[in-house]
Amino acid sequence: MSNHLRIWLLVFGLVLGALSHAAEITAPASLSASVQLVGSETTLWEYVSSGSHERYAIANPVINVDGHDVALQLEHIKQVGVERPLANGCGESVFSGEVKGERGLTMQLTFRVAKDNDPVVRFRYEVRSSVPRRLTKPEGRDRLEYLATSLSNMPAVTELRISEFNEQFHSYMPVERALGERHFADREKVMGPILIAGDARRQFLLAYEHGSTAPDSFLTYSLAPDHTVHLQAVKGNYWNGEELAPGKPFSSIWFEIAAVTGAREDLARSYRDFVLRHLSETTVSRKPLIFYNTWNYQERLKAWKNKPYLSEMSTARMLSEIEAAHKMGIEVFVIDTGWYQKTGDWQTSKERFPDELRQVKAKLDGYGMKLGLWFAPTTVALSSRMLKDHDDCVMTWDGKRPEPWGVWESEKSIGCCVVSRYGADFADELIRLNRELGVTYFKWDAVGQYGCNAAGHGHGGETNSFSERSDCYAFQMPLAMARIAERVSAAVPDAICDFDMTESGRPFGLAFLTAGKYFLVNNGPYYQNYDHPLPPDGNWNLFFRPGPARTWICRGPLTFDQWIPSSLFLTHYLPDDPMENQLLCIGSLILGQNGIWGDLPAVSSDGLSRFGTILGKYKQVREDVVRAFPVTQGPVAGNPEVHEKIASNGRGEVVIFSAQGTHRYLTAACPDHKVWKTDGATVSFDDAGHAIISASFDKPGAQIVFFGVE
Numbered sequence: 001m002s003n004h005l006r007i008w009l010l011v012f013g014l015v016l017g018a019l020s021h022a023a024e025i026t027a028p029a030s031l032s033a034s035v036q037l038v039g040s041e042t043t044l045w046e047y048v049s050s051g052s053h054e055r056y057a058i059a060n061p062v063i064n065v066d067g068h069d070v071a072l073q074l075e076h077i078k079q080v081g082v083e084r085p086l087a088n089g090c091g092e093s094v095f096s097g098e099v100k101g102e103r104g105l106t107m108q109l110t111f112r113v114a115k116d117n118d119p120v121v122r123f124r125y126e127v128r129s130s131v132p133r134r135l136t137k138p139e140g141r142d143r144l145e146y147l148a149t150s151l152s153n154m155p156a157v158t159e160l161r162i163s164e165f166n167e168q169f170h171s172y173m174p175v176e177r178a179l180g181e182r183h184f185a186d187r188e189k190v191m192g193p194i195l196i197a198g199d200a201r202r203q204f205l206l207a208y209e210h211g212s213t214a215p216d217s218f219l220t221y222s223l224a225p226d227h228t229v230h231l232q233a234v235k236g237n238y239w240n241g242e243e244l245a246p247g248k249p250f251s252s253i254w255f256e257i258a259a260v261t262g263a264r265e266d267l268a269r270s271y272r273d274f275v276l277r278h279l280s281e282t283t284v285s286r287k288p289l290i291f292y293n294t295w296n297y298q299e300r301l302k303a304w305k306n307k308p309y310l311s312e313m314s315t316a317r318m319l320s321e322i323e324a325a326h327k328m329g330i331e332v333f334v335i336d337t338g339w340y341q342k343t344g345d346w347q348t349s350k351e352r353f354p355d356e357l358r359q360v361k362a363k364l365d366g367y368g369m370k371l372g373l374w375f376a377p378t379t380v381a382l383s384s385r386m387l388k389d390h391d392d393c394v395m396t397w398d399g400k401r402p403e404p405w406g407v408w409e410s411e412k413s414i415g416c417c418v419v420s421r422y423g424a425d426f427a428d429e430l431i432r433l434n435r436e437l438g439v440t441y442f443k444w445d446a447v448g449q450y451g452c453n454a455a456g457h458g459h460g461g462e463t464n465s466f467s468e469r470s471d472c473y474a475f476q477m478p479l480a481m482a483r484i485a486e487r488v489s490a491a492v493p494d495a496i497c498d499f500d501m502t503e504s505g506r507p508f509g510l511a512f513l514t515a516g517k518y519f520l521v522n523n524g525p526y527y528q529n530y531d532h533p534l535p536p537d538g539n540w541n542l543f544f545r546p547g548p549a550r551t552w553i554c555r556g557p558l559t560f561d562q563w564i565p566s567s568l569f570l571t572h573y574l575p576d577d578p579m580e581n582q583l584l585c586i587g588s589l590i591l592g593q594n595g596i597w598g599d600l601p602a603v604s605s606d607g608l609s610r611f612g613t614i615l616g617k618y619k620q621v622r623e624d625v626v627r628a629f630p631v632t633q634g635p636v637a638g639n640p641e642v643h644e645k646i647a648s649n650g651r652g653e654v655v656i657f658s659a660q661g662t663h664r665y666l667t668a669a670c671p672d673h674k675v676w677k678t679d680g681a682t683v684s685f686d687d688a689g690h691a692i693i694s695a696s697f698d699k700p701g702a703q704i705v706f707f708g709v710e
Contacts, residue, residue, distance in 0.1 A: 032119035032270075033259065035111055037095060039074045044147075045109070047121060049259040052202060056149055056259060061125055061252075064143035065105070065244065067136050072107050072127065073100045080108065087281045090114045090122075104130035120205075120258040120274040128249045135250060137240040142233035146208075146219070146252060151197045152227040154204060156264075157183075159221070160194035160563065164214045165504040169556040170525035172213075172501060172508045174563060184223045191217040193509055194563070195229065196267065203267035206231070207256040211478035211509025212449055218475045219253075231255075236475030239460040239468055253479065253511065268562050269629050275513065276565045276626065282489040285496050285517045288567045288594055288622040290615060291372075292325050293443070294318075295336035296523070296572065296597035303539035310338040310409050313352045318360045324600035326367040327608040328575070329615035332441050332496075333364055334372030337408040344380030344387055344413070346429050348437070361438050372441025372496075373433065377426055377484070378418055379446065381411040386425070393422035395452035398466050418447075418480045419473055420457035427487040434492045442488065443519060445500040447481065449474045449507045478507035485515035498570060513568060520569040520593070524553035546576040546598075548659070548700040551588045552637040558591055561630040566592030574598045577607050580701040583678065586611065587655040587702030590618045591643050592626060617676050620709045624651040631668045639663075640695070646671050651708030656681070656695040658703075667691040672708035681705055 036046045038057075047056040061072045074097030084092045092112045099105040105127070112122040125146070137143055151157055157179040166173040179190065191214055194207040208219055208231065218237065222230040244250055258274070260267050276286055294313075301307040318335065325333055339357070341349045348356040357371075364371050378395065380387040382404055387394075394401055395415035404412040416422040433439045453470035455462045460469030485497035497516035501508050512518070524543030527534055534540065543550040554571045572595035573585040589595060596611075603611075618625070624647035631644035640663040646652030650672035656665060670689030677683055681703040682694045695703035 032117050033113070033121055035121060037077055037109075039077055039097065041073055044072070044074065047257050047259065049119070049202075049261070051261045052259075054202065054259065056204065056257070058257070059148035061107075061147060062145040063127060063250070064136050064138065065102075065133050067138055069143065070099065070102055070105070072125070074098065074107060075100050086112065088114075088278050088283055089116065090278050105133075106130075114274070114278045118274050118278055119260050119270055120256055120278065122254050122256050122279075124254045125252045126249045127244065129244045130246060132243065132245040135238045135240070135242040135244055140240075142235055142237050144233035144237055146231045146233070147255065148228055148230040149206065150226070150228050151204070154197035154199055154202070156198050158196045159190040159192055160196055161191060161214050162193065162510075162560070162564070163212060163508040166556070167529050168525065169521075169553055170502075170529055171521050171553075171557045173557055174560050179223065184227055185225050187225070188223045189220040190223070191215060191219075192221055193219070195221050196264070198264065198267070200263075201261065203260050203262065203264055205256070205258040205267055205271060207510060209254040209256070209510040209514060210475075211507035211511045212474070213505050213508060216449070236468075236471035236473075239464050239472045241461070241463060254514070265629075272561075272563055272565060272629065273627070275563075275568070279510075280514050280516075282485070282495070282515055284494050285515075286565070286567060286626070288592065288626045289331045289370075290329055290589075291332045291334060291441075291570055291572070291595045292321075292330040292600070293334040293336055293372075293572055293595065293597045294321065295374075296574070297599050298336060298338070299523070299539065299541070299544070300599060303537045303544070308409055310352065313338040313349075315353055315355065315359055319363055320601045322360065322363050322367065322369070324603060324608055326369065328596070328600070328603075328611035329619070330369065330596060332370045332372050334374070334441055334443055335360075336374040336443070337445075338410070339373055340410070342381035342384055342411045342413075343376055343407050344384035344416075346375065346433060357437055365438075370440050371438055372443060373437075373439050374443045374445060375430070376407060376413075376446045377444050377481070378415045378451070379407055379413045380416050381407075381413045383411065386429070387414065387416070390416050390420075390422045390425065393417050393420040393457065394454075396454040397451070398453065415451060417452045417454065417457045417473070418484065419452070419459050419476045423480050423484050424487060427484040430488050430495075431491045434495065440492060440494050441496045441498065443498045443500065444481070447477075447499070448503075448505050449477055450505075474507075478509060478511045481507070482512050482515040485512070489515065513564070517568045517570060520557055521554050521571040524550060546574040546581045546585075548584060548637070550574060551584045551657075554593065555588050555591070555636050558593075558630070558643070561592060565626055567594065567626045569593055570595045572597040575600065575603050575607065575611060577604050579607070579610065580699055582607055582610055583702040583704070584657070584700070586614050587657065587704050590615075590622075590625070590653060590704070591645065591655060614678075614704065617706045617709045618653070621651045621653060621706055624649060624708065625653055628652050633665065640665070644668060646707060649708070653707065654691070654693060654705045656693065656703045657701075658695065658697045659700045660697050662694060662696040665693045665695065667693070674708055674710065675705060676709045677705045678703050
């Protein structure tokens with residue numbers, strides 16, 4: 001057997017009728033899973049759990065080509081090239097086979113697996129044809145089954161939705177729904193994107209990487225009475241008549257599969273670690289940096305002082321904010337809307353920044369801080385060069401262009417389709433800004449799931465209906481945004497692309513987390529969410545002012561942290577005096593959301609010092625905090641509400657929120673004995689090594705304890 005087939009990441013057993021013998025390659029014992037290619041009439045490949053040696057068969061995909069269903073059973077499977085190492089510690093291997101009974105039709109299988117003890121396997125398919133063929137929809141809807149597998153003998157089955165928009169918190173929130181025998185008997189269809197099954201001994205996970213606001217599904221898990229699960233396309237995955245020809249393959253989205261021996265928490269821990277370390281190649285997006293954004297102060301100017309949003313967008317104001325931000329320990333300084341002259345061209349406004357941000361960048365560099373800027377990816381000004389060069393890429397709806405709109409006190413603009421060729425050119429604009437201004441953080445705003453049903457943009461042609469082209473655009477949009485982020489990151493290795501998900505109707509899901517992170521909560525719910533009229537200042541945001549209520553709302557989505565690290569959901573807290581509010585702010589943000597905004601120069605010198613001191617301690621253990629599986633006690637706004645984030649090495653933190661009284665908390669972990677704490681807390685250790693924390697409150701606030709700090 002040739003050396004290039006000795007791949008450390010997977011065990012490939014090729015059991016095919018066309019082969020005279022089977023090839024088996026032994027993998028290191030540290031791997032949690034292996035893959036065995038089968039190529040039979042019923043099974044394409046098997047996921048094999050290295051610990052239990054249990055097998056999970058993955059059925060052949062079924063796709064409709066030229067009006068008939070084609071089961072993609074492969075023969076003559078061979079490896080394409082050699083294993084390719086990835087920046088996130090994973091390896092990628094590609095295999096190709098001929099589709100049995102279909103002349104000229106082939107399929108590639110791509111697998112990605114980590115080198116270490118990670119049970120999650122990512123995979124996708126690419127269907128190719130050496131002769132012109134067409135993907136079809138005989139009944140006017142998608143006819144595509146990506147995979148099927150059996151969940152028999154696993155009685156506990158759960159749908160984990162991550163894209164339900166919770167109006168109480170005005171944020172996306174994860175929701176688990178148990179699926180019982182009646183759901184399988186009635187052939188229920190569930191959205192996911194994560195499906196979990198197991199029993200007292202083992203746990204299994206299946207997921208797909210896409211994004212939308214529930215219940216608007218583009219894929220669905222179809223349950224069968226025999227406990228088989230079929231992952232099927234719903235809408236927009238392709239368009240009727242889409243060409244399948246040389247140079248025009250059909251590529252699936254990415255899927256994930258994992259199995260562990262143990263309880264549900266063991267699976268959650270493994271999956272959370274996978275998302276943190278191995279889902280994305282842009283590992284800088286996972287770093288728990290401290291972010292600042294100018295937007296909240298801009299809102300205060302409008303709502304509290306009746307001044308334009310951009311009235312203080314100037315070099316002098318930014319330099320003042322940077323000085324305060326440095327004292328607080330902020331590391332990424334983000335200038336929100338207004339830094340530019342016009343959308344689309346994204347040139348610095350010489351009116352507001354005559355030196356084109358040179359003084360700002362120099363001051364940031366002097367303090368070791370990163371520069372971030374706000375963008376509206378689909379928005380281009382009417383007089384912009386970008387619109388002139390991409391007039392064919394304008395987003396239209398039912399053949400009509402929308403009316404231009406004003407963009408935050410700047411020139412009126414119109415939308416361009418990110419699925420079209422414009423998407424790559426927008427990415428190149430960001431790369432240019434990195435070269436010219438040194439920008440490494442890109443905040444993307446105002447991008448909804450729907451908005452374009454034009455022909456010729458890569459999501460349908462003239463023969464397809466407006467509705468079908470709209471669905472294909474909506475399906476491709478989160479994938480296009482991820483591609484833009486990947487293109488930027490390939491050119492700018494320290495780039496962070498942050499996608500604003502502060503409204504319903506946006507493409508929330510796993511797809512973009514493969515390339516960036518999410519900006520999750522703006523200022524909490526709008527007044528209308530609580531059946532309340534607008535206040536006299538006209539500001540829509542209900543939790544706009546400092547105090548405990550805003551932190552309750554912002555901490556609500558920390559429930560994601562069981563499955564997806566909270567460091568991927570940037571949320572900003574208000575640093576205003578007095579001390580109690582600042583401790584609430586710091587105690588909340590260090591749980592992983594890591595964002596600050598407000599009027600920084602107005603914060604007292606004691607307040608700036610308080611942030612600098614506590615965030616300095618946090619930075620000593622933040623990598624441990626982000627790795628640590630969350631342990632919580634009490635609901636948000638409970639009395640008390642406790643968050644424990646202590647890694648296996650004993651380093652981490654405990655944050656206790658309360659309104660009054662003295663509370664005792666015994667840690668689940670046995671933490672490091674090097675302790676730093678706020679004044680209202682005391683710490684001792686029991687004989688087993690658990691920390692005993694006593695936290696006292698005479699008004700609403702937070703007590704913070706760090707373990708393992710100097």
